[in-house]
Amino acid sequence: MPDVAEPLVRPSWQEAVRTAVRDPAELLQLLDLPAAALGAAGSTPFTLLVPRSFVARMRKGDANDPLLRQVWPFASELDAVPGFSSDPVREQGLAAHGLLQKYAGRALLIASGACPIHCRYCFRREFPYGAQLAARADWSGAIAELAKAPDVREVILSGGDPLSLSNRRLGDLLARLADTAVTTVRIHTRFPVVVPERIDDGLVRLLGGRRFRTVVVVHTNHANELDLAVEQALAALRPPLGALLNQAVLLKGVNDDADSLASLSERLFDCGVLPYYLHLLDRVAGAAHYEVDEATGKKLIAELRARLPGYLVPRLVRETAGQLSKTPIA
Numbered sequence: 239m240p241d242v243a244e245p246l247v248r249p250s251w252q253e254a255v256r257t258a259v260r261d262p263a264e265l266l267q268l269l270d271l272p273a274a275a276l277g278a279a280g281s282t283p284f285t286l287l288v289p290r291s292f293v294a295r296m297r298k299g300d301a302n303d304p305l306l307r308q309v310w311p312f313a314s315e316l317d318a319v320p321g322f323s324s325d326p327v328r329e330q331g332l333a334a335h336g337l338l339q340k341y342a343g344r345a346l347l348i349a350s351g352a353c354p355i356h357c358r359y360c361f362r363r364e365f366p367y368g369a370q371l372a373a374r375a376d377w378s379g380a381i382a383e384l385a386k387a388p389d390v391r392e393v394i395l396s397g398g399d400p401l402s403l404s405n406r407r408l409g410d411l412l413a414r415l416a417d418t419a420v421t422t423v424r425i426h427t428r429f430p431v432v433v434p435e436r437i438d439d440g441l442v443r444l445l446g447g448r449r450f451r452t453v454v455v456v457h458t459n460h461a462n463e464l465d466l467a468v469e470q471a472l473a474a475l476r477p478p479l480g481a482l483l484n485q486a487v488l489l490k491g492v493n494d495d496a497d498s499l500a501s502l503s504e505r506l507f508d509c510g511v512l513p514y515y516l517h518l519l520d521r522v523a524g525a526a527h528y529e530v531d532e533a534t535g536k537k538l539i540a541e542l543r544a545r546l547p548g549y550l551v552p553r554l555v556r557e558t559a560g561q562l563s564k565t566p567i568a
């Protein structure tokens with residue numbers, strides 16, 4: 239009998255999320271780390287959640303791995319730190335039917351409260367999604383709000399992660415948006431990087447051939463997140479889009495050095511993605527240990543400018559509550 243190679247069977251994206259690691263002890267075990275490697279895990283309602291393919295990109299035996307540090311619930315999250323709050327950009331309670339108008343000409347649509355991973359620095363880690371989701375009554379409330387704001391030209395699908403929606407639900411939403419005056423739909427998502435299986439044929443078909451342009455902003459903080467499966471997913475995602483961009487957060491112990499940031503930009507470019515924003519941390523309670531000061535951020539951007547072509551240098555920005563756009567820092 240000829241030796242026939244088994245086809246590579248990947249789990250569906252729903253299965254990848256369902257089987258994600260949720261137990262800190264199991265995560266340490268998978269990484270060959272001793273139980274005390276990162277201290278006792280903090281217990282908060284924003285629990286550990288990390289898909290197994292993301293764990294597989296972490297270095298075994300390395301408690302300082304930059305991917306591990308993005309998801310580990312350090313006990314220090316429970317410390318109250320002055321200046322850090324549950325709603326650092328003051329947006330809770332502002333969404334009407336899931337539509338939040340905080341930027342001129344643009345509106346955020348809170349499409350889903352679910353995420354494929356729990357990023358410990360997330361500024362919406364305590365967002366009350368139940369009360370502020372757009373995904374009710376076939377999106378009618380959000381679409382009605384949009385009709386009252388004819389100056390809105392761009393709708394930004396946010397969350398949670400909007401690609402947590404099934405293709406059918408997302409397709410319904412895009413069809414409703416096609417009947418409005420918007421000219422661009424921007425999707426902010428961590429899915430292509432965290433669970434690349436999410437970029438299936440159905441999704442790619444959904445994003446193409448629309449009356450509006452579709453832009454996807456992925457969220458990657460370190461080059462080690464971008465393995466071959468992610469590169470292939472991003473290559474499949476790119477053709478129907480107007481642009482494929484990345485935003486990162488500047489995080490202590492993850493990417494706060496010029497080598498890491500330069501590698502990230504170069505690896506993104508390999509994958510057909512342009513670095514767009516590098517955010518200073520939003521001062522959300524539980525994330526103080528990630529903060530990098532503004533002066534260090536500026537210095538790092540200056541180093542990147544000296545090393546990279548301009549199109550690979552992200553814009554350093556901060557989100558300031560009440561401002562009509564991000565505030566550029568450097």
Ligand code: SF4
Binds near residue numbers: 353355356363397428
């Ligand atoms: S996937 Fe996005 S919304 Fe969800 S925890 Fe991570 S940064 Fe926050």
